[in-house]
Amino acid sequence: MEIYVSFRNYFMFLLVYIHVNVSFSNVGDHQKARKDGDIIIGALFPVHKAPHDTSVYTRKCAEIWEQYGIHRIEMFLTTLEKINNDSSILPGVDLGYDIRDSCWYSPIALEQSIDFIKDSIASIDSLETNFTSRDRCAVDSDKPIAGLLGPGSSSNTIQVQNLLQLFEIPQIGYSATSMELSNKNLYEYFQRVVPSDDYQAQAMLDIVLKFNWTYVAAIYTDDYDDKCFVSYRSDQLQIRSVTDQLQIELQDQDQL
Structure with missing residues (x-):
């Protein structure tokens, strides 16, 4: 073996x-x-x-x-x-x-x-x-x-x-x-x-729930970390009935 x-x-x-x-x-x-x-x-x-x-x-x-x-x-x-x-x-x-x-x-x-x-x-x-x-x-x-x-x-x-x-x-x-x-x-x-990104995602989610926000926008770069983070955050928001979300992806980080 x-x-x-x-x-x-x-x-x-x-x-x-x-x-x-x-x-x-x-x-x-x-x-x-x-x-x-x-x-x-x-x-x-x-x-x-x-x-x-x-x-x-x-x-x-x-x-x-x-x-x-x-x-x-x-x-x-x-x-x-x-x-x-x-x-x-x-x-x-x-x-x-x-x-x-x-x-x-x-x-x-x-x-x-x-x-x-x-x-x-x-x-x-x-x-x-x-x-x-x-x-x-x-x-x-x-x-x-x-x-x-x-x-x-x-x-x-x-x-x-x-x-x-x-x-x-x-x-x-x-x-x-x-x-x-x-x-x-x-x-x-x-x-x-x-720390892992899940702590940051949970912190953002807590803020959304605290203030009863129903519309959330996310601006992120064309990067593995950002895409995974936004995807996880989006799934968690949908579970909690926050469905109206705007996601804008920047293809070039120089646009920031």
Whole structure:
């Protein structure tokens, strides 16, 4: 049974790896920031915004996303530094990091995740294989991550989690709020540090019921999180006989 599961995981990884590399074989490696340590924490932050429509195939990320990307990296590095400098938290353990740019774009987030997995597989193989022969090539890989922080959006997080859980790599979401991610049967190795959208939806519903509103309008963007949230909120309102609803979807977030 264990052999079958292992073969299945490697097969799934191979399919995703081939898909990404064949689809985008003309693209170079993305930059990363890495610091070695006893334990390496992987992180996916949107340093840049998603590629524009004209550059999607080349995966050329858009402009730098300072508020959502750079600021969060600074907080991440500051937190790790404080932990490493406080011997009462993890005595004798130095935390390292491996930060990658997700560009708020699922193909890039998946590619970076595959690179993390490659290091994990190479590390396992090097431990299980006895490299006694000088004729054998050494495995060129970084120390594998103990877990992954990010990416930012729920849609990207779900796709990355579907890949990581095949190899039992823990994932922590710092801003993924989709209610779907609360299903532990589907996302066993995922945990988050922010509330789920159902709390926000319930708060809005309580306001509607408190003031006896019968007409509710929603303006939202063409985004996975927004669509799921509005759909859930709409269902809950209909259950409570609030049926007259106006929903306006903005196709381009620049319209906001």
